[in-house]
Amino acid sequence: MTTAQLLGQDPGWLIAVKAVMVFAICVLSTLMAVWTERRVLAKMQLRTGPNRVGPAGLLQSLSDGVKLALKEDIIPAAADKVVFIIAPIIATAMCFMSFAVIPMTGVVNLFGRKTALQLTDLPVGVLYILAVTSIGVYGVVLAGWSSGSTYPLLGGLRSSAQVISYEVAMGLSLVAVFIYAGSMSTADIVGSQHQHLWNAIVLFPSFVIYVISMVGETNRAPFDLAEAEGELVGGFHTEYSSLKFALFFLAEYVNIIAVSALASTLFLGGWHALPGLGFTEQWLGGWFTLIWFFAKVNFFFFIFMWLRGSLPRLRYDQFMKFGWKVLIPVSLIWILIVASLRVLQQEGAPRSAILAFAAGVVIIVMAISSLVERNKEKVRSADLPEGEAPNFPVPSLPNVQSINVSGGK
Amino acid sequence: MLTIQTPEAVMFWFLAPLAVISAIGMLLVKKAVHSALLLAWVMITLAIFYIAQDALFLGIVQIVVYTGAVMMLFLFILMLVGVDASDSLTETIRGLRPIAITAALGFGGLLVSLIGRATLGREAAGLVDANSEGNVQALAKLLFSTYVWPFEVVSALLITAALGAMVLAHHQRSVPRATQREQAIARFRGASLGSAAGLPNPGVFARHNAVDVPALLPDGSAAPNSISATLKARGDMLESTQFELSEVDNTVTEEK
Structure with a gap:
């Protein structure tokens, strides 16, 4: 029985229970994610991180949330009131909606019924996630516009341009997965990886492009130009306070977890165990698969934190150039290669022909990359123009007439 | 004969008035951004209708392409124009209004006649038949076999439009833009060091x-x-x- 058929048998009350469970999982994992991020970042920076509220500071994000909710809710006089209120709601609601098609467990027993922890399985499930995220961008854009102030407007524009451009790269990186799995449904893609190798290995370039563009799409460091504190105060949410700000905060983290969940579903085999540990999938009546799923999600979340802890922010034009001139062309070429290989395979071409094609592609890629490398060498070894030795102006200190800083002369 | 199930009817009578009201509101509201938002909402309700009628792919693509990309770009431009710039109702191009009205009427007539030709006096094949080999697969088959020529023509048209926009927006640089490295070198090797570390x-x-x-x-x-x-x-x-x-x-x- 396919997952779609299995889910089709769910009665209404079970669907409602699962919806509540998915919601609770999202909110709880946001609370945990904030705490984990602060602790892990602190470790990377040789600090302790939150350690006062609850054991090991575990309740810190909860108390922060309560504090945030009790703060004064300010709506600026220049704001467009209706849109100002709708924007955070759109942003948050859309993040939660993308979780509907993520398969979190295999077949499990829930209140006496056989089902899977996945709200629904659409034949175009992954496209559905892209659609929902693209509506989520409205939250950011409208927040920026409706605040009636310059920094949020610039932040909103930046972040929407960023999300849209990186969504193109993300969508293209998914095409190879669709071609390989022969389906756009999340459950089917998980199933196809269980039969073959993980997509992260087979479609490694797609995996790399997806991971890069998922960081770009969630506005996280080193791509957090939309909230660049040094330039834009806080970006699109500068004017937001109290619960509305909390909603944006929630949306950001749920979004991170959602893209991580999608990454584990599409590339790391979803809720299936690591190869060779398949027997664990039966533990706890199948619920152990939830642990496998979240282990993979946390792996991606750790990458997010690691990037934030180690990389400086990119310049905006370099960032856009990278998205449009590197990621998108590379993924287009990769799709072409994958599609050609797939057609060769389906048309029953001899193994030697497929190998020859692959070898040809590898040789061309190597030739291009060595040419590019040589060009780079040329730029690096260019001579610097000669100039006068610098002579620094110095303050006229009492009793000191001048200081020779250029040494020797 | 088409049968309509109760949940579908309930959804229709709930969403359809909303869609119509926002479509009318789109024409009546003052701010351009509000108008764009209402249009986006109409598109989303349309997508929900498509999905409810088993045209899953069409509904999702409607959201991704129209709401997510086209409308977003539109919103982008509106925002760049200015936060409180209200629309001026004076004609910037002479004779724009009659041209627009003629074009709208012509397009409407074309749509009505085409849809009429496609539906009147024909028996609907039914969704079960159309989706027999999967919704996406059936669409792909039609798009890349029977309708491949119109599909290619439309794509050529879109590419031409995109190229045209790029040509119009392009401006030629007479000197190549200095890279960050060149700028830094120029700052330190220049006549004065006063500007090397900023103002x-x-x-x-x-x-x-x-x-x-x-x-x-x-x-x-x-x-x-x-x-x-x-x-x-x-x-x-x-x-x-x-x-x-x-x-x-x-x-x-x-x-x-």
């Missing part, structure tokens, strides 16, 4: 740190480029000499 902050021996008082250079003279050009143009610049202390004791008392 001066309040000076070393500054007597005032307000933004409208120039910083002092090491030799005690004022640094005019430490003041924002806007303030300078407005004439809101104070002299730093007036904050000078009457007597500065420059002697150093030796410690015992």
